[in-house]
Amino acid sequence: MTTPNGHKTGPHPYTTLDRTGRAMMARSTGGASPHAAAAAWTDWALHLARAPGRQLELAEHAMRSWAKLAAYAAGGASKNAPFVPRPEDHRFNHIGWAMPPFSLWQQSFLAVQDWWDRATEAPRGTSAHNAERVNFMARQALDVLSPSNSVLTNPEILQATMKQGGRNLAEGMKNAVADMVARATDTPVEVKSEFKVGKTLACTPGKVVYRNDLFELIQYSPQTDTVHPEPVLVVPAWIMKYYILDLRPENSLINYLVGQGFTVFAMSWVNPTEAHRDVALDDYRRQGVMAALDAVTTIVPDQKVHGCGYCLGGTILSIAAATMAREGDERLASITLLAAQTDFTEAGEIMLFLDESQVAFLEDMMWDRGYLEQDQMAGAFRALRSEDLIWSRAVRRYMLGEQEQDFDITVWNADATRMPARMHSEYLRGLFMENRLSSGRFAVDGQVIALKDIAAPMFVLGTEKDHIAPWHSVYKVTLFTDTELTFVLTKGGHNGGIVSEPGHRGRHYRIGHREPGASYMDPDSWFNRHERKGGSWWPEWAAWLAGKSGAKAKPPAMGAPKAGLPPLDPAPGSYVFQK
Known part of the structure; x- marks a missing residue:
């Protein structure tokens, strides 16, 4: 194509040829x-x-x-x-x-x-x-x-x-053939499990009360006669399905919060397709977090909202909160960040996969399809623990002839999602590689935002063995904020540390409080000055939220039909089932 002045527009054919070749190579190398x-x-x-x-x-x-x-x-x-x-x-x-x-x-x-x-x-x-x-x-x-x-x-x-008598090797051969056929035909191996989404997993009662092209908003049914007036909005990561926070009723963080007398809303992100190739990182803020916040404050009017973000959801919640602070939007009563990073200079072992060459390679592969396949991200995480997640699994499955163990978190872990090409590129470059958010170079609507503008109190949680969001990295939010902040360090990894319900054996945590304007304390000094406590961190968080909330009153209605937000479908909605 050319303009009326004769200038060419769009990608040059040679550039397209180069990207096509690189995309083919990227596919061949995974x-x-x-x-x-x-x-x-x-x-x-x-x-x-x-x-x-x-x-x-x-x-x-x-x-x-x-x-x-x-x-x-x-x-x-x-x-x-x-x-x-x-x-x-x-x-x-x-x-x-x-x-x-x-x-x-x-x-x-x-x-x-x-x-x-x-x-x-x-x-x-x-x-x-x-x-x-x-x-x-x-x-x-x-x-x-x-x-x-x-x-x-x-x-x-x-x-x-x-x-x-060799039966294990025979069973292992069957498993190997089944896996090879599944890879060749691009169909998942059917695994028998007692854990089913909507039945035994993600089964906290509720209704979808809002839906757009990026997410469904679930409002959970009250379980107590009275509730705190300020609702909780849960912003999960979109790398995986949201129900890591709503596994079985016994270890569901969402179900626990509802049982403690909170009105809880949770976002369930869409599983992107090629149609989402041009969805930007800021779209996840505007059409995601801000759209959800608008819906929540419509259903529960005249109340501030407790925002809670997990992993990547916590990062986008931080961006939204800093933008709101800049614009004088005071609808957030508090901000909770669970294993979420705002500074990426010590972003952990995932950085092994990131440099200009690697990101360009991924961009070319995503350009071909419009998204990053589920297996790409999941494979990178498995490679970080290959001795256990790849080789030990292969030994159990192909030589001992064992089937996959049936755990709720294993079922969730296999339920990966795709990443829109533009969003994933912007996230990798702007946050991981260039660390713009904490260095004062992250712009929203053309203006740089600052985490130090956030005035809402914060509850920040890191996990001791997190290789995705190392706790030293999560702790860095204390460097870039001045507001009241409670930091908790709990036993476990990126997922297991979050799923830490009361009664879970062998759990412990440390907790510390920072007053506004207090001097900075480095992470190792913080660790040495705060004693280990036995048990789950969940009651600490529930008590902290309750302390930032008003007196309990009658629960709000489900949805707001008169405002155009009627209950649509039963929880967990439809997006969570997208493959």
């Missing part, structure tokens, strides 16, 4: 940029090559490790193991790994792994990001060679094979 991997290895190798002292140190470390192995083998390889698996590595939990020769094979593998951990510590001049990526790739390669992956070198598999 979205991983080979250029980013090559650049990391080159950076690491060239700097190591010019460091003879470092090379000698690594050679000495290797010799010491082999000396330890030799002494271990000479002692019968049955006790005083010199190398220990990482706490999250469960591949060697079986008692058979303590007996030779399995113990020696295990220790040899761990010795090599230990050497690579040492070798990939960044040599002087090497990009720390590249060194971390090399370490990650080395671990991925080593995991393939782990003795736990072989029938003949894994005592657990051998024991099961002898006990079952």
